[in-house]
Amino acid sequence: MDLIEKLKILGGAAKFDVSCSSSGSMRENKRMGIGNTSVSGICHSWTDDGRCISLLKVLLTNFCIYDCAYCANRISNDIPRAIFTPDELTELTINFYKRNYIEGLFLSSAIIKNPDYTMELMLKTVKKLRNEHKFNGYIHLKIIPGTDLKLIKEAGFYADRVSVNIELPNNESLKKLAPQKKKEDIIQPMSYIQSKINETKKIKKVKIYKPQPIFAPAGQSTQIIIGATPDNDLNILTLSQNLYKKFHLKRVYYSAYIPINKHPILPNTAPPLLREHRLYQADWLLRLYGFNSEELLNSENPNLDLDLDPKSAWALKNLHLFPIEINTADYEMLIRIPGIGINSAKKIIIARKIGYLTFDDLKSFGVVLKRAKYFITCQGKYYGISSFYPDTIKKFLISETLKQKYRDGQLSFFEINDLSGITGEL
Amino acid sequence: MTILIYDGSFEGLFTAIYECYINKIPFYKIVPKNKIQQNFFEEYKFIETDLIKAEKLQKKIISNISQKALHKIYYVFISEIDNKEELICSFLKLGFEFKKETHQYLSNKIVLTVNRISQKVLKEKHLLLGLIRFRELKNNIFYAPIEPKYNILILLTPHFVKRMPLQNWIIHDTKRKIAAIYNQKGLLLIELDTAISTFSDQEEKFQSLWKEYFENIKIEDRVKPKLQKQHMPLRYWKYLIEKSL
Numbered sequence: 241m242d243l244i245e246k247l248k249i250l251g252g253a254a255k256f257d258v259s260c261s262s263s264g265s266m267r268e269n270k271r272m273g274i275g276n277t278s279v280s281g282i283c284h285s286w287t288d289d290g291r292c293i294s295l296l297k298v299l300l301t302n303f304c305i306y307d308c309a310y311c312a313n314r315i316s317n318d319i320p321r322a323i324f325t326p327d328e329l330t331e332l333t334i335n336f337y338k339r340n341y342i343e344g345l346f347l348s349s350a351i352i353k354n355p356d357y358t359m360e361l362m363l364k365t366v367k368k369l370r371n372e373h374k375f376n377g378y379i380h381l382k383i384i385p386g387t388d389l390k391l392i393k394e395a396g397f398y399a400d401r402v403s404v405n406i407e408l409p410n411n412e413s414l415k416k417l418a419p420q421k422k423k424e425d426i427i428q429p430m431s432y433i434q435s436k437i438n439e440t441k442k443i444k445k446v447k448i449y450k451p452q453p454i455f456a457p458a459g460q461s462t463q464i465i466i467g468a469t470p471d472n473d474l475n476i477l478t479l480s481q482n483l484y485k486k487f488h489l490k491r492v493y494y495s496a497y498i499p500i501n502k503h504p505i506l507p508n509t510a511p512p513l514l515r516e517h518r519l520y521q522a523d524w525l526l527r528l529y530g531f532n533s534e535e536l537l538n539s540e541n542p543n544l545d546l547d548l549d550p551k552s553a554w555a556l557k558n559l560h561l562f563p564i565e566i567n568t569a570d571y572e573m574l575i576r577i578p579g580i581g582i583n584s585a586k587k588i589i590i591a592r593k594i595g596y597l598t599f600d601d602l603k604s605f606g607v608v609l610k611r612a613k614y615f616i617t618c619q620g621k622y623y624g625i626s627s628f629y630p631d632t633i634k635k636f637l638i639s640e641t642l643k644q645k646y647r648d649g650q651l652s653f654f655e656i657n658d659l660s661g662i663t664g665e666l
Numbered sequence: 667m668t669i670l671i672y673d674g675s676f677e678g679l680f681t682a683i684y685e686c687y688i689n690k691i692p693f694y695k696i697v698p699k700n701k702i703q704q705n706f707f708e709e710y711k712f713i714e715t716d717l718i719k720a721e722k723l724q725k726k727i728i729s730n731i732s733q734k735a736l737h738k739i740y741y742v743f744i745s746e747i748d749n750k751e752e753l754i755c756s757f758l759k760l761g762f763e764f765k766k767e768t769h770q771y772l773s774n775k776i777v778l779t780v781n782r783i784s785q786k787v788l789k790e791k792h793l794l795l796g797l798i799r800f801r802e803l804k805n806n807i808f809y810a811p812i813e814p815k816y817n818i819l820i821l822l823t824p825h826f827v828k829r830m831p832l833q834n835w836i837i838h839d840t841k842r843k844i845a846a847i848y849n850q851k852g853l854l855l856i857e858l859d860t861a862i863s864t865f866s867d868q869e870e871k872f873q874s875l876w877k878e879y880f881e882n883i884k885i886e887d888r889v890k891p892k893l894q895k896q897h898m899p900l901r902y903w904k905y906l907i908e909k910s911l
Contacts, residue, residue: 252883289888
């Protein structure tokens with residue numbers, strides 16, 4: 241099989257892996273080599289479905305001994321199979337990199353023979369890149385569940401980021417859908433990776449003359465499939481929160497389930513992409529905005545509102561905290577205002593040192609007030625609507641998003657008309 | 667009114683501003699020499715570019731306002747917007763008045779405009795760091811043509827010097843007809859007219875591998891051309907490998 245055929249199969253087989261980040265690492269070029277990494281990450285292109293392409297994302301092979309119900313590469317599927325040799329993969333990576341197509345390599349794999357054998361083949365490729373080609377670009381290595389810790393240790397010293405996929409949000413689903421994967425095989429490497437990251441970080445802090453290698457400088461991440469099991473958003477977000485707190489994961493990626501295989505216990509329809517989007521929004525609130533999953537959801541409301549972004553939904557449930565005075569609120573509170581992000585909050589803090597800010601000041605330096613206006617005052621003045629009730633504000637917030645969709649051409653005029661009765665504004 | 671003419675370079679503009687500043691006269695109207703519109707009633711004075719004077723002004727900006735302010739002024743300059751000289755002068759006037767606090771005046775119209783333009787310039791620079799495509803030439807040089815909206819060629823070079831120190835490469839702004847040439851030792855900025863198109867034997871192979879890869883990683887049911895163009899505006903497609911105009 242020629243290289244182009246292999247690339248088609250093994251590139252296509254990796255396309256559902258959602259992680260694409262190339263950020264967080266500061267690997268330098270040691271002058272005699274090729275490449276370095278960029279802390280902020282760089283996108284090199286965007287696919288026709290609008291996702292960023294940063295790394296050459298491929299499987300080493302799609303030959304698999306496992307039979308996971310949700311997976312396209314499972315052994316019982318009749319599909320074309322291929323395997324890269326380490327030389328082919330390094331040739332592709334180096335030549336794509338030299339032409340500035342990519343930031344580096346994202347290498348995952350199906351399981352050929354056994355986990356250790358697969359991981360060894362992956363490591364062979366990565367070592368070739370780092371040692372023979374002096375490649376200092378970004379490498380993301382997927383850890384195969386059930387791999388010996390010795391191999392994981394090696395992987396961490398060669399890669400910038402490593403990830404073990406959780407795949408399913410609880411042990412029960414894992415038993416049903418991926419019977420050959422065990423929960424321990426996923427959790428154990430995660431905690432091992434976390435301990436290694438901590439260990440080498442500590443060394444880094446002490447002043448030493450010879451720089452020591454850092455284990456997975458860009459940290460670890462994971463991926464959860466959404467909608468293949470009946471788990472609710474509260475289960476999923478609580479799991480993510482624990483992963484962030486316990487294992488200090490850099491990111492948890494959510495992937496809306498795509499029905500590829502027919503299976504009696506799998507749903508036949510994909511969950512709405514909107515749910516995936518809402519989970520990502522909630523995830524940002526957990527990681528960067530100081531929220532807890534219990535604040536966003538509880539056992540009575542275990543799923544995110546599809547009509548509203550999670551921050552707006554939270555604000556409406558906690559309307560007694562609002563409206564917030566822009567000129568005096570502290571940073572932690574500013575970022576809890578719907579529609580105000582980290583950048584806007586920082587700008588507000590800088591600009592109000594000069595003097596009291598007005599509504600127009602906020603507008604002038606680019607704070608988006610479409611949603612925020614219902615939740616703030618500027619010098620005591622409120623610019624929202626006359627009735628300060630959750631239901632009324634909710635209607636207005638929803639009508640704003642509908643107007644946006646209409647402008648973006650995602651909604652026809654008739655749909656808008658139908659909704660005018662509810663919102664009373666259009 | 668006297669109009670000051672400078673040679674069109676950044677240092678030239680700084681020399682002109684320095685002259686105004688040192689002579690304690692309000693900033694004149696300053697225009698580059700290729701934009702002079704002869705007017706019978708106006709007086710013209712040509713300012714000879716003086717690197718020492720330009721550097722003095724730079725140092726003054728750094729110590730009186732900030733390093734950041736100097737960067738922003740440079741971004742405004744390479745944005746090549748009309749009346750950039752006027753905007754830079756007004757910004758400096760404001761800067762010398764409010765000193766280090768200048769950047770806090772976020773809703774001031776001049777600060778706002780300067781911030782907005784610098785942001786656009788930096789955004790294009792970041793985007794192009796990813797979208798530049800090198801092609802391997804016959805003589806083992808990697809060549810990348812670009813047509814940026816702003817004059818950001820120089821801003822792009824440090825990234826590639828660090829990333830590809832052992833590779834010979836050229837980045838060519840085909841719109842402005844200038845090129846940055848790197849030969850593993852140093853960097854040279856030259857005027858270059860025509861685009862190069864004599865590629866190495868293996869160039870086509872990797873181009874088609876990349877195209878195939880690109881085609882095969884899209885998720886068919888979720889194709890969103892509009893979103894794709896939002897991230898990667900059409901004006902950059904001309905020199906991409908995976909897309910063309």
